[in-house]
Amino acid sequence: MATNPTEKPRHRIVVVGAGFAGVQLIHKLQHPDVSITLVDRRNHHLFQPLLYQVATTVLATSEIAWPIRHLFRDRPEVETLLGEVIGVDRDKRTVQLDDGPSLPYDTLVLATGSRHAYFGKDQWEPYAPGLKTLEDATTIRRRMLLAFERAEMEPDPTIRDALLTFAIVGAGPTGVELAGTIAELARHTLPPEFRRIDTRKARILLIEAGPRVLPAFSEPLSAYAQAALERVGVEVRLGHPVTDCGPNSIRIGDTDIACRMIIWAAGVQASPAAEWLGAEADRAGRVAVRPDLTLEGDENIFVIGDTARVQQPNGDPVPGLAPAAKQQGAYVARVIRHRLEGRPPVAPFHYRHQGNLATIGRRAAIIEYGNFRMKGGLAWWIWGLAHIYFLIGTRSRFAVAWSWLWIYLSGLQSARLITQREQHRR
The missing domain is CATH 3.50.50.100 (FAD/NAD(P)-binding domain)
Known part of the structure; x- marks a missing residue:
């Protein structure tokens, strides 16, 4: 199909990472003047807060992860690539992949998350x-x-x-x-x-x-x-x-x-994004960002989620939680929309803490939100409802709810398949 030479070129946005921050940004950034390329090393978006339930045989993998292409199947302006980023050329405004062509960008968003850290061991x-x-x-x-x-x-x-x-x-x-x-x-x-x-x-x-x-x-x-x-x-x-x-x-x-x-x-360690950018990082590898979540000295690059060290007004960093990552993704989407539409700059990012939740087994949990505290069985039900609410798709919500109800009533955990043997050691 021929391209209209008078048509205004779309603003090219490259998002690296399909975690909470990157996916939320794309969901919130629906604009006719953008084209978005999403790059991730894996082909799925993962609901990480329930990952431990896969590890402990409570849930199956398909109940907490969804193919990225499926999530954006109705968004023709979004292109999904399976690949690993190995560098960023800030002068040429390109992202280098380990096996594929460089990706040009007008705006780059790094939402590459973190991995476990062994403190030098x-x-x-x-x-x-x-x-x-x-x-x-x-x-x-x-x-x-x-x-x-x-x-x-x-x-x-x-x-x-x-x-x-x-x-x-x-x-x-x-x-x-x-x-x-x-x-x-x-x-x-x-x-x-x-x-x-x-x-x-x-x-x-x-x-x-x-x-x-x-x-x-x-x-x-x-x-x-x-x-x-x-x-x-x-x-x-x-x-x-x-x-x-x-x-x-x-x-x-x-x-x-x-x-x-x-x-x-x-412990956790941020991705090597700081190395790609030639930027300073803290001991956990997180890149310090400005109040609008852009890289110091480059307003065309945003760093969000666990990759970024975002300072709160009291001096503490924004915690590496899923709600914080989603808030940052939504915020950057708003910043980009304002830029594209020539509107005034958005106020600095402000993190809204949504409380702490943790579960202890299948019948007890604790919840803390400001001065409000709850513990015990009722807290467990609230914890479960909160997590089900944020799952993607009715099928996932139903499957997880049924798994939890079955375990709660029977005490039986069914996702106990050994699918790959390891060498026996004595």
């Missing part, structure tokens, strides 16, 4: 996988289920005890949620299914270098969460950092504990 990663992607979740699920299977056949009680020891490093929301769910799996779901071992004797360790679990919550709710974890059999270790991780053990301070399953939930 990257050699621990093979033994202590983190939880940021579907691949991470299925790896953890496979290793956890294989640990029970191998323990069932292990004649040596010392090795059997090590196989039934599960260590979670980091007592933030992910660590607490993992520990509680694994404990309930071992205590309630699996016992009738094994004949040689008593899965209720599994040892679940939650290890935190700080003085309490869930430090983002108030002390009373943190204490409640710890007590709830201990009631379901989780052993909480506070005030002692992990000093080593290996294939057969974990070291806490100076104490070695035989352990074949370690999950890392202790």
